[in-house]
Amino acid sequence: MRPIVTMTAAASLLLAPSIAGATTIPGPLADLRAQLASISARAPGHVAMEIKDLETGLSSAINPTASMPAASTIKIPVMVEVFRQLAAGDFDMNTTVQLMSSDRDCGSGSLCHARAGTAYRVLRLLRAMIDVSDNTACNMLIRLVGRPSVNHTMAGLGLLQTSLRDYIRTGDSEIRYSLRSSPRDMVTLLTEMAKSELIDEWSSREMVAILSGQRHNTLIPEPLPSGLHIAHKTGTLDDTLNDVGIVYGIPETYVIAVMTTDLPSLSAGRRFIRRVSSIAYHDLERFGVWREANPEASTDTTPASGLDASPVQNGLSAPSSDEPSSPQAEPTAAPRLKLKS
Numbered sequence: 125m126r127p128i129v130t131m132t133a134a135a136s137l138l139l140a141p142s143i144a145g146a147t148t149i150p151g152p153l154a155d156l157r158a159q160l161a162s163i164s165a166r167a168p169g170h171v172a173m174e175i176k177d178l179e180t181g182l183s184s185a186i187n188p189t190a191s192m193p194a195a196s197t198i199k200i201p202v203m204v205e206v207f208r209q210l211a212a213g214d215f216d217m218n219t220t221v222q223l224m225s226s227d228r229d230c231g232s233g234s235l236c237h238a239r240a241g242t243a244y245r246v247l248r249l250l251r252a253m254i255d256v257s258d259n260t261a262c263n264m265l266i267r268l269v270g271r272p273s274v275n276h277t278m279a280g281l282g283l284l285q286t287s288l289r290d291y292i293r294t295g296d297s298e299i300r301y302s303l304r305s306s307p308r309d310m311v312t313l314l315t316e317m318a319k320s321e322l323i324d325e326w327s328s329r330e331m332v333a334i335l336s337g338q339r340h341n342t343l344i345p346e347p348l349p350s351g352l353h354i355a356h357k358t359g360t361l362d363d364t365l366n367d368v369g370i371v372y373g374i375p376e377t378y379v380i381a382v383m384t385t386d387l388p389s390l391s392a393g394r395r396f397i398r399r400v401s402s403i404a405y406h407d408l409e410r411f412g413v414w415r416e417a418n419p420e421a422s423t424d425t426t427p428a429s430g431l432d433a434s435p436v437q438n439g440l441s442a443p444s445s446d447e448p449s450s451p452q453a454e455p456t457a458a459p460r461l462k463l464k465s
Contacts, residue, residue, distance in 0.1 A: 150414050156407035157184045169386035174307040175404045176379045191285045192383040194305035195359030196257045197366045205274045206265055207327040217247040221264045231294030233258025255337040259292040283309040307381035310368040314379045318370045343367035347402040365393030375412035380404055
């Protein structure tokens with residue numbers, strides 16, 4: 125079946141009164157929508173994606189709610205749960221976790237070769253899990269926070285396609301079914317993170333800083349200008365390739381999630397994700413120029429969906445250090461996650 129392309133205005137945390145009437149989608153966004161539809165019709169395997177402009181909240185998507193093999197992008201929900209429990213005071217960044225033999229998975233990362241009983245700080249495990257996609261570090265953190273807690277938090281956020289049904293076991297043929305998510309779920313998490321509204325401001329900022337240290341940069345970042353700030357996470361299985369992240373473009377900052385599976389080859393998946401990334405960057409760059417030239421029109425670009433079209437303010441600057449800064453006040457209870465289900 126030919127994929128359906130949708131253009132929606134994103135709902136803010138609190139719905140505002142509906143806005144009557146529809147306006148024409150600006151040219152650059154219409155071009156983006158058309159190009160995504162065109163390349164997806166010729167895509168290798170099964171693809172799903174969403175690209176969301178953070179200034180206006182407008183998004184373009186192909187099969188955004190499709191349940192897809194998450195591969196290592198599932199490590200973002202694990203990180204979110206770690207920070208939720210950090211904010212609740214259950215442990216801190218210097219808490220150590222000892223490696224157990226059952227934690228080991230050598231599909232990615234070097235911690236699997238460490239001696240059982242070796243202790244690692246939570247901060248080091250977070251960086252290893254995200255930046256080099258260390259599976260053993262991820263399993264240690266899942267054991268720390270509890271796999272049911274990860275799923276409960278994601279469900280509480282209304283992320284219906286995201287589930288962690290097992291630890292990371294790359295030798296298990298069921299891994300494509302035990303780690304699941306969707307572009308919409310990933311965009312939802314990353315949008316609130318970029319807005320500094322996921323868990324709390326400090327947690328959001330630190331999660332963005334960790335994602336900014338990503339060392340696997342051959343997908344979304346590959347076709348983009350060098351030096352661009354990108355906070356993202358990749359995921360790979362034998363026939364699956366994903367990349368999801370925040371691109372701090374000039375003038376447009378956007379969230380992008382591209383997930384592919386049933387690929388004839390990983391090379392085909394790489395070419396496809398790079399093509400989507402290039403198209404998104406250039407069309408949103410043009411949209412930013414269009415908005416500056418049409419300030420009145422750019423404040424009313426919502427389709428007639430009845431959802432709030434208030435611009436999303438993104439005041440987050442690039443992290444200046446990999447080290448986590450201290451919160452201004454230590455929380456006495458877990459902040460309520462600020463996502464609308």
